[in-house]
Amino acid sequence: MSRSRILVVGAGFAGVECVRRLERRLSPAEAEVSLVTPFSYQLYLPLLPQVAAGVLTPQSVAVSLRRSHKHRTRIIPGGAVGVDPKARVCVIRKITGEVVDEPYDVLVLAPGSITRTFDIPGLVTHARGMKTLAEAAYLRDHVIAQLDLADASQDEEERASRLRFVVVGGGYAGTETAACLQRLTRNAASRYPRLDPRQIKWHLVDLAPKLMPELGDALGRAALGILRRRGIEVSLGVSVAEVSAEKVTLTDGRVLPSRTLIWTAGVAASPLVGTLGTETLAGRLVVRPDMTVPGADGVFALGDSAAVPDLAKGDGAICPPTAQHAMRQGRAVADNVIATLRGGPTRPYVHKDLGLVVDLGGTDAVSKPLGIELRGLPAQAVARGYHWSALRTNVAKTRVLTNWLLNAVAGDDFVRTGFQAQQPATLRDFEYTDAYLTPEQVRAHTAALRARE
Known part of the structure; x- marks a missing residue:
């Protein structure tokens, strides 16, 4: 047979x-x-x-x-x-x-x-995704490049647009992306003598009336509070009307000078x-x-x-x-x-x-394992413990644990590799x-x- x-x-x-x-x-x-x-x-x-x-x-x-x-x-x-x-x-x-x-x-x-994209003028051309490994690596380079260029610029308008970052999508991916990258730019700002950390602006935009509704009202409000305390502006009930190379127009009429739109509004x-x-x-x-x-x-x-x-x-x-x-x-x-x-x-x-875990970087996290609501370090321990245990090989577990420890002790060098500097890096390019x-x-x-x- x-x-x-x-x-x-x-x-x-x-x-x-x-x-x-x-x-x-x-x-x-x-x-x-x-x-x-x-x-x-x-x-x-x-x-x-x-x-x-x-x-x-x-x-x-x-x-x-x-x-x-x-x-x-x-x-x-x-x-x-x-x-x-x-x-x-x-x-x-x-x-x-x-x-x-x-x-x-x-x-x-x-x-x-x-x-998932929509018929928004300029979206497919100018938005950056967070669905593939190449997109994540490119995005890190792109964000650090904006800090480099802003630090070197003599033009205040250019500097403002390079230091404003917009993330669309208030679900799991968007919330974590905004939180982790805002922490990156906040920590990096001290390495740039001509940058004022207060000039770096992060916006999280979502059409839904609540942030991460799957977490429930209490944890959703807790996550929202963490983001706002960090200085991330969260706009709910709002979406993007148009995108260009140097600005993002929202559906409420606001025009945000920005050269970075990270699109995580669903799949x-x-x-x-x-x-x-x-x-x-x-x-x-x-x-x-x-x-x-x-x-x-x-x-x-x-x-x-x-x-x-x-x-x-x-x-x-x-x-x-x-x-x-x-x-x-x-x-x-x-x-x-x-x-x-x-x-x-x-x-x-x-x-x-069985619930969700949301790692917001540092000691910030919210989690809901088996219906139990957690915040702060306990939530962080559950989130990272869950992710670590879900990795399939001991080599992967060792690498992740080592990276977490090294980052906690030594921090980041804020290096951009430049490997994909000449790529358009649109959603269509990376996701085929x-x-x-x-x-x-x-x-x-x-x-x-x-x-x-």
Whole structure:
């Protein structure tokens, strides 16, 4: 009997957990497991703000797949750009640009998400994201460069625009990004003899009426208080109307001279989901409770790109795109894939959210583990303890712990590397949103493949 071909797309929390479980529970004789990812690491996304702030090095949050997986899994260096469920073929663009076709018996789609944008003039051209390792590294360089240029400038208007930073998005990512980078610029200001720390302005903007509503009113207000005490201006019920190279116009009419707009206003499912031609909900693939895709035999979908029913909440709710759900969905899908191969029944995914942790840098944090509200050092201990324990390899844990200790003792040198100084660094450049095929292109591609055979 031939081995089943299992193809997993995406090396985020969902995909990695799925592959790890498949490796442990399937024998080599039962299946061949392949993983499609452009990078040979799992990005620990919740710690990206600390990379941008220089607390952690980029390598610390890039967890090696070759350390965390057995040698059985074949890693295909590229990105999936289309799926033909009828032909059971996944179209992959390798990192060389070569397009190849990968047949499968079982396909697990965990391609994750991209930064969600809106039709705001200048947004895609001038905004910077915080979704990839390259974006975090670029953003650190960019912020320090603004301090360097402002310190050297003789023009007060230029100096004001370079020292004003705007973060859009009052959720987990935006709040941590604003808090960590504001702390970076505050600490760096003492190294610049011509800069007054009071000239450095940080703004956090969100259309929602509350900051981080998922934390609850009390902790949300606590986080808001921490940011405002640090001097971060928080504007709620407001969004961006227009962006240019040197200013940000808000929907309440304010015009902020600024050369830095960091956009963290939510995520959208990977464009890959649109290539299947199956039903979507708010841009995410509609799946059954066992995470199979209706109308696509042998296909499972999970994580940020799938509208997985949240049976713990009920009332038609779908699971939020969090690492916590993605990890548990990865394990659940692996069990269902194994059950399918062995002729057993699949099981629905059920998980109750265990809470959130928010690290605001230094000793500032708010956390809500298991419904218990924490602030300050206890919250910080829980937040960092959770992140540290979630890292998959001992090497990654050692690097992160060492970086935390070194930063706490020695601080930062505020060095910009300049590696990406000549890159446009727009959202489209870093997240490759133009790389995907349309369903018609996928079908034409696989039809041509069959014709050649």
